[in-house]
Amino acid sequence: MNDERKRYAVGIDLGTTNSVVSYVDLQQVDGEKVAVDVLDIPQLTSPGVIGDKQQLPSFLYQAHEAELAESDLVLPWTSHPDAIVGELARQLGSKTPIRLVASAKSWLCHSGVDCRAPILPVQAPEEVKRISPLQASLYYLQHLRDAWNARYPEAPLNEQSVTLTVPASFDPAARDLTVEAARAAGLGNAILLEEPQSALYSWIQASGGQWREQVKVGDIILVVDVGGGTTDLSLIAVTEEDGNLILHRVAIGDHILLGGDNMDLALAYVLRMKLEAQGRRLEPWQIQALTHGCRDAKEALLSDPTQAEIAVVVPSRGSQLIGGTLRTELTREEVDAALVEGFFPQIDVSERPLAQARTGLTTIGLPYAKDARITCHLAAFLSRQLNATDELQGFNVPEQARFIHPTAVLLNGGVFKAEGLSRRLMDVLNGWLAGDQAPVARLLEGADLDLAVARGAAYYGHVREGKGVRIRGGTAASYYVGVESAMPAVPGFPPPLQALCIAPFGMEEGTEAELPPYEFGLVVGEPVRFRFFASTVRREDHVGARLDYWSEGELDELDEIEVTLPVEQHKAGEVVPVQLAAAVTEVGTLQLEAVARQGEERWKIEFDVRGKAGPEAPTREDGDAIPRQPGDSEELPPQQQAACPAQIEDIARAVDDASEAS
Amino acid sequence: MQIDLTLIPTTLDAVHAGLAALVLLLLLIQVLLLSAVVIAMLRRNKSAVVIEQQPPAPSAPAPVVPKQPSGREVTEKPAKIEPVVVREATPDAALQVLGLLQQEARFIDFIEEKVGSYSDAEIGAAARVVHEGCHKVLHEHFEFEPVRQEAENTRVSLPKGFDASAVRLTGNIVGDAPFTGTLVHRGWRVRKIKLPKLAEGHDPSILAAAEVEL
Numbered sequence: 001m002n003d004e005r006k007r008y009a010v011g012i013d014l015g016t017t018n019s020v021v022s023y024v025d026l027q028q029v030d031g032e033k034v035a036v037d038v039l040d041i042p043q044l045t046s047p048g049v050i051g052d053k054q055q056l057p058s059f060l061y062q063a064h065e066a067e068l069a070e071s072d073l074v075l076p077w078t079s080h081p082d083a084i085v086g087e088l089a090r091q092l093g094s095k096t097p098i099r100l101v102a103s104a105k106s107w108l109c110h111s112g113v114d115c116r117a118p119i120l121p122v123q124a125p126e127e128v129k130r131i132s133p134l135q136a137s138l139y140y141l142q143h144l145r146d147a148w149n150a151r152y153p154e155a156p157l158n159e160q161s162v163t164l165t166v167p168a169s170f171d172p173a174a175r176d177l178t179v180e181a182a183r184a185a186g187l188g189n190a191i192l193l194e195e196p197q198s199a200l201y202s203w204i205q206a207s208g209g210q211w212r213e214q215v216k217v218g219d220i221i222l223v224v225d226v227g228g229g230t231t232d233l234s235l236i237a238v239t240e241e242d243g244n245l246i247l248h249r250v251a252i253g254d255h256i257l258l259g260g261d262n263m264d265l266a267l268a269y270v271l272r273m274k275l276e277a278q279g280r281r282l283e284p285w286q287i288q289a290l291t292h293g294c295r296d297a298k299e300a301l302l303s304d305p306t307q308a309e310i311a312v313v314v315p316s317r318g319s320q321l322i323g324g325t326l327r328t329e330l331t332r333e334e335v336d337a338a339l340v341e342g343f344f345p346q347i348d349v350s351e352r353p354l355a356q357a358r359t360g361l362t363t364i365g366l367p368y369a370k371d372a373r374i375t376c377h378l379a380a381f382l383s384r385q386l387n388a389t390d391e392l393q394g395f396n397v398p399e400q401a402r403f404i405h406p407t408a409v410l411l412n413g414g415v416f417k418a419e420g421l422s423r424r425l426m427d428v429l430n431g432w433l434a435g436d437q438a439p440v441a442r443l444l445e446g447a448d449l450d451l452a453v454a455r456g457a458a459y460y461g462h463v464r465e466g467k468g469v470r471i472r473g474g475t476a477a478s479y480y481v482g483v484e485s486a487m488p489a490v491p492g493f494p495p496p497l498q499a500l501c502i503a504p505f506g507m508e509e510g511t512e513a514e515l516p517p518y519e520f521g522l523v524v525g526e527p528v529r530f531r532f533f534a535s536t537v538r539r540e541d542h543v544g545a546r547l548d549y550w551s552e553g554e555l556d557e558l559d560e561i562e563v564t565l566p567v568e569q570h571k572a573g574e575v576v577p578v579q580l581a582a583a584v585t586e587v588g589t590l591q592l593e594a595v596a597r598q599g600e601e602r603w604k605i606e607f608d609v610r611g612k613a614g615p616e617a618p619t620r621e622d623g624d625a626i627p628r629q630p631g632d633s634e635e636l637p638p639q640q641q642a643a644c645p646a647q648i649e650d651i652a653r654a655v656d657d658a659s660e661a662s
Numbered sequence: 663m664q665i666d667l668t669l670i671p672t673t674l675d676a677v678h679a680g681l682a683a684l685v686l687l688l689l690l691i692q693v694l695l696l697s698a699v700v701i702a703m704l705r706r707n708k709s710a711v712v713i714e715q716q717p718p719a720p721s722a723p724a725p726v727v728p729k730q731p732s733g734r735e736v737t738e739k740p741a742k743i744e745p746v747v748v749r750e751a752t753p754d755a756a757l758q759v760l761g762l763l764q765q766e767a768r769f770i771d772f773i774e775e776k777v778g779s780y781s782d783a784e785i786g787a788a789a790r791v792v793h794e795g796c797h798k799v800l801h802e803h804f805e806f807e808p809v810r811q812e813a814e815n816t817r818v819s820l821p822k823g824f825d826a827s828a829v830r831l832t833g834n835i836v837g838d839a840p841f842t843g844t845l846v847h848r849g850w851r852v853r854k855i856k857l858p859k860l861a862e863g864h865d866p867s868i869l870a871a872a873e874v875e876l
Contacts, residue, residue, distance in 0.1 A: 325787050
């Protein structure tokens with residue numbers, strides 16, 4: 001793709017709380033020295049005032065028509081913006097939360113809600129206009145696009161090489177939605193990149209070619225990316241091929257809704273308790289201001305070990321500043337207790353996070369992590385990925401190892417600006433390593449904690465031109481559909497569920513998996529649903545593998561997938577035998593299709609079908625994928641009940657086909 | 663060449679006709695130049711007078727235009743005074759900085775409040791808000807550097823032709839450059855200003871909007 005018009009490689013970090021655009025001028029690249037710049041994004045910083053900032057807060061505000069003068073809502077490229085996003089939205093929303101759309105990105109990966117349905121802000125009263133999480137993401141992207149085009153009118157963004165970052169733990173449906181938003185913003189050329197990989201790319205770029213001296217063959221790099229709202233984990237192994245270092249992303253962690261914002265909130269609650277013990281009651285706005293003050297105080301305390309306490313001040317809202325100001329102090333002990341012990345406790349590697357509560361049944365809300373202990377999530381991840389490097393040469397897991405042994409650590413996210421936290425994380429990890437008689441892991445130096453993800457994404461655009469080292473990986477999970485096994489009916493027991501592998505682990509972009517040797521009979525004209533599973537640990541399963549049994553936590557059930565065969569080509573009610581084909585697009589999304597046995601007909605299988613059953617629909621996101629209990633089917637909405645019996649009447653035929661094939 | 667001054671030509675030949683035309687042309691140019699010089703001098707005198715009256719001197723706020731009867735006074739004004747160019751600061755930028763200071767640092771609230779009745783601890787708590795906010799505004803919108811890089815209280819030497827607007831001499835100022843003295847203050851210079859842009863029709867005189875909670 002050597003397009004002359006592609007002057008820039010642009011990286012967009014569409015974050016949960018902040019979005020950043022960075023870029024590489026492809027004509028100015030000099031060997032391994034690649035200059036990455038960060039775009040100043042013009043945005044309303046208060047009504048009628050437009051300031052340039054490197055970060056666009058990912059917030060959207062649905063203003064009341066009497067709230068702001070129309071003449072105050074202008075941007076350099078339009079006098080009538082479609083939506084108020086960025087700094088002004090964040091400010092207004094902090095005082096009027098019922099009109100604020102926040103964390104749209106986390107909703108994209110939330111099973112049980114329809115991301116195309118207008119559901120945000122969830123807490124808004126009737127008269128506030130709601131928008132869908134997809135639409136909110138689209139508004140952010142449009143703002144970023146317009147900001148770019150205003151700065152570089154001669155090189156419009158849709159003609160550049162654009163990379164969008166997504167959490168490594170985003171499921172196929174959320175990736176699809178991200179790409180859909182990019183397309184709607186006119187960025188059909190955008191490709192996806194996992195955020196921890198992006199952070200590593202940024203580190204490689206910043207080293208200017210020196211990174212080869214800091215890692216060696218046999219290294220396993222653990223990337224811990226703690227953003228504002230999410231924690232993302234990845235493992236990257238270093239191998240050698242023809243004398244060159246090769247990087248393989250071998251494993252990713254679960255989607256954990258836990259981040260820096262939780263920490264600031266935790267500190268604010270500590271201070272609130274303290275103030276209430278002194279007999280001062282706090283109003284909601286004061287707690288918010290406390291949270292804000294705690295962020296700075298936390299960084300100051302944790303980066304300077306000689307400070308014993310930092311004053312936190314909540315100014316009054318009225319014009320009397322001195323009279324109404326609330327002052328308290330945050331001490332080192334409080335920060336240690338709330339953050340270091342609360343989020344990064346010294347625990348044994350065998351500990352596991354508390355089970356995640358089932359969501360979607362009671363209220364609509366984000367499935368925030370129930371267990372705030374990041375080290376605990378890390379322990380679970382490393383133990384689970386013990387065999388992540390099995391398929392690579394030169395990695396030998398010792399017999400007695402309880403978890404995979406990282407040799408280097410790359411930290412990302414503003415949280416780690418607080419040295420106390422990064423030191424604690426390394427101490428805990430090295431404690432586990434010492435317990436396994438493994439060498440200590442080292443911290444990779446020189447990471448830009450705030451902007452690394454966007455910077456790395458721009459660098460990746462440059463790497464895709466065929467220059468520099470590229471991290472190999474492919475899909476970080478294998479995918480399965482649920483089939484019921486053929487067995488004599490036993491009253492009261494549903495037939496046990498089997499998982500049929502349709503996409504193996506590590507599929508590279510632009511490749512297609514072979515067709516599984518099984519056929520499903522699909523009923524024409526009716527939406528047919530499959531239960532859909534993913535596994536980030538089963539690396540050895542090939543297409544067509546059928547699992548009768550899997551241990552707890554090996555397979556995660558995702559949202560159901562759905563296909564409808566149009567009536568045009570067939571008679572309604574006819575049963576068409578199809579195979580399920582999986583492919584990974586160049587963009588980096590998984591694509592599933594039903595392929596007819598006769599002829600070349602293909603039908604797309606949709607991922608995001610959660611909304612069709614209504615946002616209140618019960619979800620099955622219990623990760624253990626126990627075969628459904630008899631009572632469960634009664635919970636299903638009628639549509640699903642209709643779909644399920646038609647789902648698979650395949651088994652006999654599949655078994656036949658398999659025997660034919662062999 | 664023969665020169666005979668007694669000879670008078672009887673016919674007007676081409677050479678003489680040409681000479682006559684040249685004389686006329688030069689005369690015309692001279693007249694034009696002279697008149698231009700006169701006009702320019704008149705104008706210059708006038709503008710000098712106007713500039714002198716422009717600075718809004720508080721001592722003479724009375725209308726000055728009626729006092730100016732005719733051009734007679736103009737000619738009396740000595741023309742050698744150099745016109746003083748006084749730039750008028752635009753109020754928008756000043757209001758904008760004030761607005762930012764109020765928004766981030768509660769600057770006006772703090773300065774306008776009577777501090778007499780409060781204890782030092784109370785004032786100190788509020789001062790933190792002001793200090794942090796002002797620091798944020800200054801560093802977000804201005805880039806500073808010291809005028810002199812040397813450490814304060816060290817001896818510095820100023821060469822001939824140093825920038826007198828960037829370095830102020832005090833104390834025993836005698837003799838000629840190079841001057842040697844002690845650096846008392848390093849000075850500050852703004853390298854870059856990055857002020858937010860304003861929407862057309864936005865009123866910057868509202869430094870902080872009144873707030874009404876529903």
